[in-house]
Amino acid sequence: MECNMDNKNSQLHASSINYPSHFWAQAAKSIDWYSAWDQVLDDSEAPFYHWFKGGMMNTCFNAVDRHVLAGRGEQIAIDYVSPVTDTEYGITYAELQAQVSRLAGYMDAIGVKKGDRVVIYMPMVPETAFAMLACARIGAIHSVVFGGFAANELATRIDDAKPKLILSASCGVEPSGVVAYKPLLDSALEQATHRVEHCLILNRSQLEAPLQAGRDVDWQTGVATAANIDCVPLAATDPLYILYTSGTTGQPKGVVRDNGGHSVALAWSMKHIYDINAGDSFWAASDVGWVVGHSYIVYGPLLVGATTLMYEGKPIGTPDPGAFWRIIAQYKVKSFFTAPTAIRAIKRDDPNGKYLEGVDLTGLKNVFLAGERCDPDTLHWVEGKLQKPIIDHWWQTETGWPVAANLMGYAPVAVKAGSPALAVPGYQIEVVDMMGEQVAANESGNVVIKLPLPPGTLTTLWQNEQRYIDSYLSMYPGYYLSGDAGYKDDDGYLYIMSRIDDIINVAGHRLSTGRFEEVLCQHEAVAEAAVIGVEDALKGQVPLGLVVLKKGVNTTEQELNEQLMALVRKEIGPVASFRLVSAVQKLPKTRSGKILRGTMRNIADNKKYNMPATIEDPATLDIIRNTLTRMGYADAQVKVS
Missing domain, CATH: 3.30.300.30 (ANL, C-terminal domain)
Structure with missing residues (x-):
């Protein structure tokens, strides 16, 4: 890949840093608004920044309804592939709209309103996406917790979020067997001090669960009689979701994402980074419990009218190390996103690429890796086997979308093994020493991002603004502390080498x-x-x-x-x-x-x-x-x- 587009990238990045309001106002044109904003960037309460203040919109409308209104209701919105249950089917945008609006109707009927919290404790099934979108539809704030998460951990999240409703399932299905969710949920509800009055339970055929009278409602029964509910206009600054990430104190940190900035940033990233537009097929092989699942299984692809693939399985063992490649070929996936550890697992079990033989990957354009540092050997191995661009990129739960990446949909630059490439527009990345002074090229230090962070990043921690400041902003005033250590080379390429805590002092x-x-x-x-x-x-x-x-x-x-x-x-x-x-x-x-x-x-x-x-x-x-x-x-x- 040639590096002759560097100047184009530099100009775009400079524009985003020097004229952020103009840059993001242009990007916001890809989203439908009920009414325009008063200010693109409100910095009057710094370090708490607000994007698109005064603007009114709805994330679910942008991810679902507007595509149906545009005449694309029969396009597949979600391809569901579950090798662990031997299930595959597609869901059109029109079908998605019907499912989401009825589920939102059920929520509305039991009194869930704008600003109420809803905990989603579910496996990788389409109903999990329905649940997230239904919350977004009525302005409820969702908090997804991994299905199968330990009861005591679920209880801490229930006590922190104080949900009015929990959406769950009877079980999840892993390669090792069926995992019962309902006993874990029941135990968590007993341990939690916050009382939850309503639980909607998806009973799966692999293991049905008894329901507690007065609290639990069967999903199909509850939704079948519900009315369809239209999208509620929301302020761009209203919270969309809380996503908990483990804290060093043992108390989980609830990362808060807003509606407007989140939609604008994800739509921009789908086109510019992942090279995905309406009608394309995109697969992020992750879980909705992680930020990748929020951003790039559910919201990102749907916001641009693409088809997203939802997968209930593993890179190996369901049934073999060729599963990913066959699915990419079958569903004509254009861009594929997975973790380096998944590639390492495939490499360990199929080092010579035997399972790639006879698989037609001509439709695959890019492979993106994130979640763990991608060592050069892993990158070179998959690059050699697939003969496709392998794009390492770096971001975090807190940022919600990539911080450093190769803009494959705009102006690709040369791949350097071990580097997630250059700072994405909106992010001003610096590498500093313990005193906050910038270090020279090729010298290691702490990776920080100059404030304000761009749209789509965390706005605060749920009900704990001081912890937000203490965790991310206090060490280097005016900067967000990423917690990662690394360096930049002479070309400005970033190298993330470890967490700051993983630096060894020999x-x-x-x-x-x-x-x-x-x-x-x-x-x-x-x-x-x-x-x-x-x-x-x-x-x-x-x-x-x-x-x-x-x-x-x-x-x-x-x-x-x-x-x-x-x-x-x-x-x-x-x-x-x-x-x-x-x-x-x-x-x-x-x-x-x-x-x-x-x-x-x-x-x-x-x-x-x-x-x-x-x-x-x-x-x-x-x-x-x-x-x-x-x-x-x-x-x-x-x-x-």
Whole structure:
């Protein structure tokens, strides 16, 4: 890919920073408004900024109704693919409108009004999208919590959001089997101090659940008799949703997203970053419990009139490592978005790309990766196998849409492995030292974003403005602290190397875990790697590496360790003091694919830890503890607190 469009990108970015009101007013033309705004950017309450103040609109109208009114009601809005239940079907925009308006009618009938909160505790089924859109339709504020989330974690979110209604399902279906949701919901409601009067339950055929009289209503029964409800005009600054992200205090942080700025930013990003327009097919292989699911399974694609693919399955095991490629071919997916960890899983099980044979991917234009740093080896592997542009990009739950990316729908630039490319228009990214001074090119520091943040980013934390300031704005006044460490190269390309907390201090040398993992993944036997800093009496910390091997690898542990240590010494140097490495069967990860390095570090340093709420497989922590104990670090007696 040529880099001859750099100037065009630079001009667009400069326009967004120097003339933000004009830039975003132009972008807002892609959204339908009931009435125009008084101010594009209101900074009178800084650091609390408000976009499109005075404007009236409705997110659901923009995502659903306007496409039906434009004569495109028969276009598929959602393609639902569920290999775990052997189910596939499409939902047109007209059908989506009917489902959403009736569900909104049910909510209205039981007294859910604008500003009321609704918790959605559901699996990856179309009804989950209906629920989000129905809330948006009447101005209720939704908060999606992973189906299957632990009861105590769900209870904390219920107590924080204080919902009038909970929408749930009898069960979820995982490759490992059916997961009963209703007992978890019942337990959470018992633990919560906030009393919830209404629960609407989708009973699935895989496991039906008994309903509690007076509180629980069967989904199909409740919605069948409901009236259709039109969209309610809302202020652009009204909250659309709360999305909880884990906080360091153990109390979850409720990220608040507004309606107007969110719709404008997502519509802009779909076209400029993901190269998706009306009628195109887009697939974000994530979960609606994560921000990716909010932004790019439900809202983003529908706002531009595209077809979004909703998938209930895994990259491997449902049924094999070729599942993603066959679905992309079958549904003519134009742009595909997944996590690097999904690609690593496919690479581990199918290192030679056997499952790609005979699969027609001519319609696939771009593959986007985010959620965890994409090491160059993973990028090169999938690039070589697919022969498509592989686009790493960087963003967070708090930002809601990409901060650094390659604008594939506007002016693509050269791909540099290991980098999410350049700052997206609207974001002024800087890399600073501990004192807040900008560092030189190629020098590592803390990644920050100059205020104001663009539309679509968090406006505050739910009912906790002080925590918003303390968490993100207080360390560097005038800047948003991303929590990530990295650097920019001479061309302005950003490199995110690790979380700030994952920087290892070896005898006074600050080294990034991402750089170690990048080197370890260069070894032909390694599918993925995680590096943590463990306490050392002499050097303060030393790096310890855990690697997962590709299937079919035939090597001894001693040979592998010697080769990996030599590789790190060659690439990083002796200052790395890299002498601790072991192979493991699996790494502990969140359900979105983020490796739980902090938890592993606590295990290695014999510190008590809480079981992470979003962990995908708790058994992986036992694997890590046993491995670290064998290496002489973890104490097998220290358990979850």
